[in-house]
Amino acid sequence: MKRFLSMMALALFACIATMAANEKKTNLKVLYVGGHSDIETFGTRDYDKEANAKSIVARTAAWKSFLETYFTTVKAVQAKDYNYKMPYDYDVTIIDGDPTPITPRRSIIENGRYGKLIPAKYFPENFDRPVITIADESETTGRYIGVKNDWYCLCLLGHAYNMQAKNAIFKGPYKVKITTENRPTPAGAKEYAEMCQQKLPNMLPMWKVQNKDYGNTKGYKVGMVTRQWGYLDSPNAEIISGGESAKSYGAIAIGRHANFLHWGFSASPADMTEEAKPVFLNAVIYINKFKGHHIIARKLNEGIATRSTVDEHKYTVSKENYDAYKESIESFNKENKHMADSLKKVVAAGKKIGEMEQMYMQMAENPQPVPSYIDYVKERAGKLYEKFGTDVDAYVKYYTENRPYFYGDLNGYDVTLDEDAKSLGIANNDKRILDKAITLWESNQDVEKAKRILYRYTLLRYENAKEWRNWYNKYQSKLFFTESGGWLWLVNDLAPKTPGNDYSILKYYDFDESKIAPITEKATQEEPVALSSAVSTVGANKEVIIRMKIYPGYHIYAKVSDQDPYIQTTYDLKAEGDAKLIGELQKPAGRPMAGSKSIILDGEQIFRQKVEGRNGKITFTINYQACDNHACLMPKNKTITIEL
Numbered sequence: 001m002k003r004f005l006s007m008m009a010l011a012l013f014a015c016i017a018t019m020a021a022n023e024k025k026t027n028l029k030v031l032y033v034g035g036h037s038d039i040e041t042f043g044t045r046d047y048d049k050e051a052n053a054k055s056i057v058a059r060t061a062a063w064k065s066f067l068e069t070y071f072t073t074v075k076a077v078q079a080k081d082y083n084y085k086m087p088y089d090y091d092v093t094i095i096d097g098d099p100t101p102i103t104p105r106r107s108i109i110e111n112g113r114y115g116k117l118i119p120a121k122y123f124p125e126n127f128d129r130p131v132i133t134i135a136d137e138s139e140t141t142g143r144y145i146g147v148k149n150d151w152y153c154l155c156l157l158g159h160a161y162n163m164q165a166k167n168a169i170f171k172g173p174y175k176v177k178i179t180t181e182n183r184p185t186p187a188g189a190k191e192y193a194e195m196c197q198q199k200l201p202n203m204l205p206m207w208k209v210q211n212k213d214y215g216n217t218k219g220y221k222v223g224m225v226t227r228q229w230g231y232l233d234s235p236n237a238e239i240i241s242g243g244e245s246a247k248s249y250g251a252i253a254i255g256r257h258a259n260f261l262h263w264g265f266s267a268s269p270a271d272m273t274e275e276a277k278p279v280f281l282n283a284v285i286y287i288n289k290f291k292g293h294h295i296i297a298r299k300l301n302e303g304i305a306t307r308s309t310v311d312e313h314k315y316t317v318s319k320e321n322y323d324a325y326k327e328s329i330e331s332f333n334k335e336n337k338h339m340a341d342s343l344k345k346v347v348a349a350g351k352k353i354g355e356m357e358q359m360y361m362q363m364a365e366n367p368q369p370v371p372s373y374i375d376y377v378k379e380r381a382g383k384l385y386e387k388f389g390t391d392v393d394a395y396v397k398y399y400t401e402n403r404p405y406f407y408g409d410l411n412g413y414d415v416t417l418d419e420d421a422k423s424l425g426i427a428n429n430d431k432r433i434l435d436k437a438i439t440l441w442e443s444n445q446d447v448e449k450a451k452r453i454l455y456r457y458t459l460l461r462y463e464n465a466k467e468w469r470n471w472y473n474k475y476q477s478k479l480f481f482t483e484s485g486g487w488l489w490l491v492n493d494l495a496p497k498t499p500g501n502d503y504s505i506l507k508y509y510d511f512d513e514s515k516i517a518p519i520t521e522k523a524t525q526e527e528p529v530a531l532s533s534a535v536s537t538v539g540a541n542k543e544v545i546i547r548m549k550i551y552p553g554y555h556i557y558a559k560v561s562d563q564d565p566y567i568q569t570t571y572d573l574k575a576e577g578d579a580k581l582i583g584e585l586q587k588p589a590g591r592p593m594a595g596s597k598s599i600i601l602d603g604e605q606i607f608r609q610k611v612e613g614r615n616g617k618i619t620f621t622i623n624y625q626a627c628d629n630h631a632c633l634m635p636k637n638k639t640i641t642i643e644l
């Protein structure tokens with residue numbers, strides 16, 4: 001091991017020697033928290049544990065050598081040895097491994113039904129030390145306190161685009177050179193743009209940040225992009241760069257929310273380009289300027305709707321969207337039949353085919369049905385279908401006229417029309433609505449409406465109009481409205497006890513487990529996968545039938561190609577009592593994802609499992625990650641128990 005580390009250190013020194021020549025160290029104390037390797041292990045069961053352990057050592061050494069070359073004091077620790085108090089002894093902390101949380105993650109489940117996920121807590125709410133989080137550590141460590149650097153997709157490659165050249169990290173003090181090359185626009189970015197009635201060019205100028213990524217090196221650690229919607233709707237937040245990923249053009253590869261800087265790229269300095277290294281150094285120096293800052297607007301719900309959701313709803317049921325959806329299904333069915341016909345010839349010749357090829361043949365035998373336009377609209381319009389049917393113009397008018405009055409929910413992913421705001425004719429993001437509500441209360445007119453508005457859009461619970469007026473008069477010049485932070489009016493003030501900024505009033509992480517009651521589960525945007533079961537008996541034989549419903553617009557991954565970073569769905573079956581599993585689980589075929597060789601499941605799907613036995617039970621667990629065209633939710637599992 002010593003020989004290995006010595007050789008590695010020499011290589012690293014040679015790599016950075018040219019850049020480091022004639023550079024003066026910056027007087028900063030930097031803490032590096034390691035624990036990740038260069039190997040992607042998230043959602044992967046089978047990987048080389050020994051190689052991963054060696055890679056952790058090498059990656060830590062690479063970071064330590066690089067940082068020591070440019071900063072006066074550098075400390076490297078493993079995440080297991082870190083605690084949240086350590087950053088107070090340093091200027092900047094870089095987190096590249098999963099620390100031990102202050103409080104662990106909790107999943108509330110009763111009667112086999114998911115109740116609520118309470119994320120692990122890694123920082124106190126008013127933590128104000130400068131931090132850079134690498135790749136998915138942004139989501140891991142920042143979720144509890146509401147950092148906007150959330151998990152949009154673990155799918156960032158090695159190139160950046162749409163860099164904000166005026167940002168400080170591209171200016172200095174270390175000299176920066178940005179060389180771009182034209183590369184194909186990611187398919188996901190083009191697809192999302194089309195949904196929004198926009199068009200992206202076929203090629204984009206991109207800047208190479210790292211030499212290795214999961215696209216050119218199988219199994220390499222994957223980078224993470226964060227959502228752009230609502231990122232800039234609060235002070236002290238800035239989008240610094242986008243990046244090549246499987247998601248929208250606006251997906252954020254580098255961004256800052258208060259004292260937290262998201263560096264979504266995954267590479268250590270050993271695999272960074274020479275042009276990227278000074279940019280990272282400048283990022284360290286830049287984030288140090290935000291010592292003493294802390295999060296004000298907290299994004300507690302990573303997928304909370306913003307007003308862009310309203311704009312998207314206008315086009316969800318359009319004939320154009322339907323035609324594109326129909327065309328994609330028909331094109332897939334045609335292409336798959338052609339492929340299956342070729343594979344049949346291979347099989348007929350006595351040759352073997354792989355699992356992926358078998359799935360294609362199965363899909364050809366069961367082509368994807370094309371819904372009628374009416375069925376398409378019914379599924380996507382929900383309750384509004386009863387009102388507007390297939391009148392696309394009516395949907396557009398409804399969302400356009402009411403756009404100022406919609407609001408989102410911390411516990412949901414959709415918008416609700418605020419009839420109270422609409423009745424006043426004042427948009428909820430216009431602070432006059434607070435003034436008007438207080439005035440109504442003061443004049444004893446529509447007091448209940450005034451309370452609903454004030455309680456809905458603030459974190460205050462004053463019980464009389466005088467207190468509300470005093471607060472409003474004192475802070476109105478500092479008020480800002482955040483959608484991603486919960487559709488709230490907050491105060492742009494870093495004082496810890498500023499009235500109006502205390503999210504604890506919402507009791508968002510409180511959960512009364514006694515209130516969970518058995519229900520017939522339905523797929524929702526928050527829980528896109530729902531399960532139900534039945535047992536079919538014919539003579540002495542039984543068959544367990546499991547029906548899965550995936551919320552419209554969402555999908556899970558039946559098979560993931562080597563070129564994609566997604567998490568493949570797995571299934572666990574367990575028989576108890578005298579029940580016995582016969583044969584393999586019969587899984588649905590799925591369909592290819594647009595622009596990819598991966599296979600996805602959406603809509604309704606059926607699983608079948610033959611069993612023997614009069615009594616006992618079968619436990620079926622599905623481990624999955626659900627995604628839509630915007631984002632991927634965190635991986636989850638869902639279990640259903642079937643009594644025989």
